[in-house]
Amino acid sequence: ISIRCSCSILLNSILYFIIFFYDKDIIFIRQYQVDMTLEAFVKATIRAKELGFFEIRLHEDSIQNLYHLLLYPGYRIDTWLVDKEINSDLRDSFKEIIATFPLLTNGELIENELYERSEFHKEINNVKLRVYGLGAAHVYGTLSVSLLTHEEWLKTNVSIQHYAIDHEANETTLEVNTLNFSSKQTLELHINWIENEQKESLKKSIDLWSRREEYFPNIILGTDIENQFKKIGLTKKLNQVFDSLKKLDSYAKTWVQGGFNLNALKDSSLMDISGESACTMQKYSTLRKFRLANGQKAQFELHIKIPQVRIYFLPDEETHKITVGYIGKHIRTCLFD
Numbered sequence: 001i002s003i004r005c006s007c008s009i010l011l012n013s014i015l016y017f018i019i020f021f022y023d024k025d026i027i028f029i030r031q032y033q034v035d036m037t038l039e040a041f042v043k044a045t046i047r048a049k050e051l052g053f054f055e056i057r058l059h060e061d062s063i064q065n066l067y068h069l070l071l072y073p074g075y076r077i078d079t080w081l082v083d084k085e086i087n088s089d090l091r092d093s094f095k096e097i098i099a100t101f102p103l104l105t106n107g108e109l110i111e112n113e114l115y116e117r118s119e120f121h122k123e124i125n126n127v128k129l130r131v132y133g134l135g136a137a138h139v140y141g142t143l144s145v146s147l148l149t150h151e152e153w154l155k156t157n158v159s160i161q162h163y164a165i166d167h168e169a170n171e172t173t174l175e176v177n178t179l180n181f182s183s184k185q186t187l188e189l190h191i192n193w194i195e196n197e198q199k200e201s202l203k204k205s206i207d208l209w210s211r212r213e214e215y216f217p218n219i220i221l222g223t224d225i226e227n228q229f230k231k232i233g234l235t236k237k238l239n240q241v242f243d244s245l246k247k248l249d250s251y252a253k254t255w256v257q258g259g260f261n262l263n264a265l266k267d268s269s270l271m272d273i274s275g276e277s278a279c280t281m282q283k284y285s286t287l288r289k290f291r292l293a294n295g296q297k298a299q300f301e302l303h304i305k306i307p308q309v310r311i312y313f314l315p316d317e318e319t320h321k322i323t324v325g326y327i328g329k330h331i332r333t334c335l336f337d
Helices: 031-050 062-067 088-098 109-116 132-140 184-188 191-210 225-232 238-254 262-269 278-288
Strands: 014-018 055-057 070-072 118-124 127-130 143-146 157-165 171-181 219-221 272-274 289-291 297-299 303-306 309-316 321-328
Touching: 031 070, 031 088, 031 143, 031 184, 109 118, 109 132, 118 132, 132 143, 132 157, 132 171, 171 184, 191 225, 191 238, 219 238, 225 238, 225 321, 238 262, 238 303, 238 309, 238 321, 262 272, 278 289, 289 321
Parallel strands: 014 055, 014 143, 143 171, 219 321
Antiparallel strands: 118 127, 118 157, 157 171, 272 303, 289 297, 303 309, 309 321
């Protein structure tokens, strides 16, 4: 059974920021409307974080367009951001929100691969626009959040065109739907979906632990991993953790003699793996002591890096066994103190 089998495997941990603009018919002509729109956006994203979303991602090509978004004649978002008449808390919150993550990260290989073979478009007022955020939300199976600059973004389900080309050069164009919100009120309409995704993810994390010997027969999981699986199960990272452990398991299956070969593991898995600096181990080594399967603690250093998650593992040169002792957030280092 693959963790990717279920249709609800993609979890609600990332919001995709969508920006559409440019039509003169939709520019705002009153300052209070501008304030209401941006305040609604800020409050909606704050509420989303309360519901468990931990990232808001924006396509890098959209940043400049965002700052130049015309709110009403002669008044753009970059003007609004320095307007002393605007509530400073509102401006600061908006700046924090758009100082964001890339749309898709290098660790999300399957999503990246599909996204690279795709184009997404939306027709607004007879103008065909490239929709990066909506497309990424569709690929990831998560929500998109929009600035309410057009009545289309009032919708909680937005239809877009998905053009894709497969590895055999076959082309397809489909009409697909993406879940969307632009205010706290429209976000609340997605509550059932959010809760269902969280429940399904938690079930998968529990299943992952109970069937660990079936999924990963060649590696050993420390006693703390059960609870760590549950925490990861409430985020979008469960798929990536599963894939990383499968790759580690594949290497462990072949390691039957000789010393542990880190380069061989990196070459075969294409994972980002490293140890710690001497400074980090001198100052923070105790933070990297994790429980083995027998409950005793051991010093770990080697770790697999995926976005916002680290997987620490310990190769045993005598038994040729690999134990995973920690799966969770980035741990303090000298560089990130």
